Amino acid sequence: MKLVILGAGESGIGAALLAKQKGFEVFVSDGGVIKDIYKQELAVNGIEFEEGRHSWKTILEADEIVKSPGIPEKSELMQKVREMGVPVISEIELAWRHSKEAKIIAITGSNGKSTTTALTYHIFEQAGLNTAMVGNIGLSYARQVATAPADYYVIEVSSFQLDDIVEFKPDVAILLNITPDHLDRYEYKMENYVESKFRIAKNQTENDYFIYCEDDPEIRNHLAKKPIYSKTIPFTIMEPKKEGGFIANEQLNIQVKDEPVIMSIYDLALKGKHNLYNSMAAGIAGRTMDIRKEKIRESLTSFKSLEHRMEYVATIRGVDFINDSKATNVNSVWFALESMERPVVLIMGGVDKGNDYSAIRELVTEKVKAIICLGVDNRPIHEALSKDTKVMVNTDNMADAVKNAFQLADKGDVVLLSPACASFDLFKNYEERGRKFKEEVKAL
Known part of the structure; x- marks a missing residue:
């Protein structure tokens, strides 16, 4: 099978390494300059590539194309690809196909993705689970699958990556919030951007979990119009919940399964109202995977915040x-x-x-x-x-x-x-x- 990878950033290189390992015929094409370190990796692994141009004939002969999230649909190349009907997927779709036996926790939202991804990873790691943190944070998902497979993948995913999924299905999907961002890629229509974010749950079944912020009007409106199939677990700072995450009497509560996690908001490592949401989302994800309440409480207290984020x-x-x-x-x-x-x-x-x-x-x-x-x-x-x-x-x-x-x-x-x-x-x-x-x- 001939796979063409458009874009040679971290996700493109990861996809190339994984595809080569799985026996695909791989060609990487980047319209700009490829970093030297990536060129070396491609050469060492015997992967053909080009930079500074796109060889349309080679690209359009592909059985499938893996597209970098940075390439807009309105580019001339993508319009030609769509016209010719060549199947296009994202790197997370490719990686998921080769890691279905693992548990996938995928996190998206306009803000707080990186913090929540790092915090969720911290909880899973502290619980002693073989976990990798991938996606927009750290290594690409595909590279991790190719070089050091894990039992759990905590993935930060953007709307651009979700736009080109086909069957990608996280066991746990987290949607933090939806506020206007990147609207230039969505015809300046908020509803297109909202649809894109909700693709994170599109392939989920009743055995999967969808964790979402109930206080976000865009999320609430969309769920009212288009219910989803997975088990929904809300989090909110407005009112107590029978199931989900909430704040009451200056305490964070996570009521999921039969082991509630209750702790003072003043003990949380991350401060600020927005981090109450991030902490609840990460804690709920931990409980869906049966991580013990003591471990979750301990992790939410000991987490160190990310570089460049507050x-x-x-x-x-x-x-x-x-x-x-x-x-x-x-x-x-x-x-x-x-x-x-x-x-x-x-x-x-x-x-x-x-x-x-x-x-x-x-x-x-x-x-x-x-x-x-x-x-x-x-x-x-x-x-x-x-x-x-x-x-x-x-x-x-x-x-x-x-x-x-x-x-x-x-x-x-x-x-x-x-x-x-x-x-x-x-x-x-x-x-x-x-x-x-x-x-x-x-x-x-």
């Missing part, structure tokens, strides 16, 4: 510096500001994906004393938020952004890097942006 960096002359570089949309910034209890100097900006900043205006007015704009084009932030904060400063590099923020902060304030934007104007990715922030803070 990561504490340092305190300098009474000013706390927090790296939330992974906040690449407005909703993530809303969560970050919502959890702040002290005055904030906010560093934000980058490549604006058509952001609607109105969602954070109230929090900016209430909590932000100054905004440091960090980007090539800072106009959208000025236009949206200049009336909501007294001070706005323009910068086009991290050193100036950090210095300006420190000068404007008083003892007891927080300097928060929470950009609301992609990083591609000044940095390779959000990780590089976050690392640069930490370097400049340490240089103060």
Whole structure:
């Protein structure tokens, strides 16, 4: 069988290694430049590849195509592929076909995916289960299946990956929230994006679990219109539940199966309202797989948060510096500001994906004393938020952004890097942006 892989990032290379191992004839095609380390891997494994172009004839002769989540459907190549009727799948579909004997816990949502994935993995690992954390966080799912198969896979999945599944079926699916993001890929229609997120449950049966946030209006509306087949378990901060996760009397409760998990919200490792949701989702996932309540409680207490996601960096002359570089949309910034209890100097900006900043205006007015704009084009932030904060400063590099923020902060304030934007104007990715922030803070 001839398999063509479009895109040679981590997911494409993982798919190539797995396909080669399973005896497929594999060809990798990337329209851009392939990283040297990936080229070496392809060469060592005897996998044919091309970069800087797409050989249409070779691609269109494939029996099946594995498409990188980054390639939009409206590209000329994909339109030709669809026209010719070549079957297209995502890397998670390929990996799932070769790991059906394992238990799959898949996590999606507009915000909080990485944190919840890492927290769920922490719970499973602390329980002594042979678990791998894969997907948008860490190694690709396919690479893990090819190189170090596990009994449990905790997978962070994006809507783009879900768009090209066929039979992919998680034993446990978690849907955290749905807020506008990537709408440019969904014809600017929210309902298309919602449908895409719900694909996580499309192949589930009554033996599987669907864990969801009952407080999210988009999720509630969709479930009312289109019920799903799996066992649904809600979590909420609004009211007690017979089954599911809820907060009552400042305690987190997980009522799943016959062993309730109850603990004080003040004992949770992750702080902030949004993390109550993430903690409930991860805890419920643990209970569906019969992990004991003591282990879940212990794990929710001992978890260390992720790099670039509300990561504490340092305190300098009474000013706390927090790296939330992974906040690449407005909703993530809303969560970050919502959890702040002290005055904030906010560093934000980058490549604006058509952001609607109105969602954070109230929090900016209430909590932000100054905004440091960090980007090539800072106009959208000025236009949206200049009336909501007294001070706005323009910068086009991290050193100036950090210095300006420190000068404007008083003892007891927080300097928060929470950009609301992609990083591609000044940095390779959000990780590089976050690392640069930490370097400049340490240089103060």
